[in-house]
Amino acid sequence: MPINLETALRRGVDRTVARNGLLLVGAMFVVSTVNAIVGLGVAPWAAASGAPPMGFPFSGEFGAALFAVPPAVGGLVSLLAGLATVVLTIGALRTFVSDEVERLPREHFTQNVVWPGVNFVVGAIVFAVIVGIGFVLLVVPGVFLFVSLAFWTVYVAVEDRNFVEGMRESWTLTRGHRLRLFLLGVAVVIVDIVVSAVFGLGGVAGGVVGTVSVQIGTALTTVFALATLAAAYDQLVGLGAEEEALPADSETPTPA
Numbered sequence: 001m002p003i004n005l006e007t008a009l010r011r012g013v014d015r016t017v018a019r020n021g022l023l024l025v026g027a028m029f030v031v032s033t034v035n036a037i038v039g040l041g042v043a044p045w046a047a048a049s050g051a052p053p054m055g056f057p058f059s060g061e062f063g064a065a066l067f068a069v070p071p072a073v074g075g076l077v078s079l080l081a082g083l084a085t086v087v088l089t090i091g092a093l094r095t096f097v098s099d100e101v102e103r104l105p106r107e108h109f110t111q112n113v114v115w116p117g118v119n120f121v122v123g124a125i126v127f128a129v130i131v132g133i134g135f136v137l138l139v140v141p142g143v144f145l146f147v148s149l150a151f152w153t154v155y156v157a158v159e160d161r162n163f164v165e166g167m168r169e170s171w172t173l174t175r176g177h178r179l180r181l182f183l184l185g186v187a188v189v190i191v192d193i194v195v196s197a198v199f200g201l202g203g204v205a206g207g208v209v210g211t212v213s214v215q216i217g218t219a220l221t222t223v224f225a226l227a228t229l230a231a232a233y234d235q236l237v238g239l240g241a242e243e244e245a246l247p248a249d250s251e252t253p254t255p256a
Helices: 004-015 019-049 060-064 070-094 114-136 139-147 152-158 164-174 180-199 207-249
Strands: none
Touching: 004 019, 004 164, 004 180, 004 207, 019 070, 019 207, 070 114, 070 152, 070 207, 114 139, 114 152, 114 164, 139 164, 139 180, 152 164, 164 207, 180 207
């Protein structure tokens, strides 16, 4: 039985707009917005100190920053924001594979997050390299690898696997479903583009106002993508369990 794309997308939307989904959107928004606003402050500090402008926001955004921030402080905030995002991602996946739709269980964000967090960081680098090489090889291998390994993060966060085991498990889990998972990914990307475009209109203003508008869209699309990934994972695990039980329950002999 193939994975049901409509069910996965609908559940992704439902979990995003549920109470705990919106709480996650709010948390993601706060972390990313603080990081972005502090980042805006690096440019005026560099301009005031006479540092080269290369790598900093355009000069038109200098006056929109709330305060000047030394690069070292900006880097520290960025690091902390990255770590917070990893913890939020782990907790979100653990929450979305459960039936909880009201609260955010504290243990999902506090218990056993160090080792999965390390695997998230290292695994993300390895995943990016593997998929990147695939895209260099005429795109199609990259898409195939992305779809085949997409669930490694769920195994790290939920099943306490390391990233190597997670990628191996994801490869097995997606076997026979990769085309439909690709179509699911396309649907998620289309939704993300539409939402980002809507909130990106506010980004035309630039500065803090534009940053806040863009980050709202980013938080929504991030949580939606995680919720849909978890929904697809639940479906695939359920289908796998049904397939394993079928030979024992059916009188039809299993083909050689």
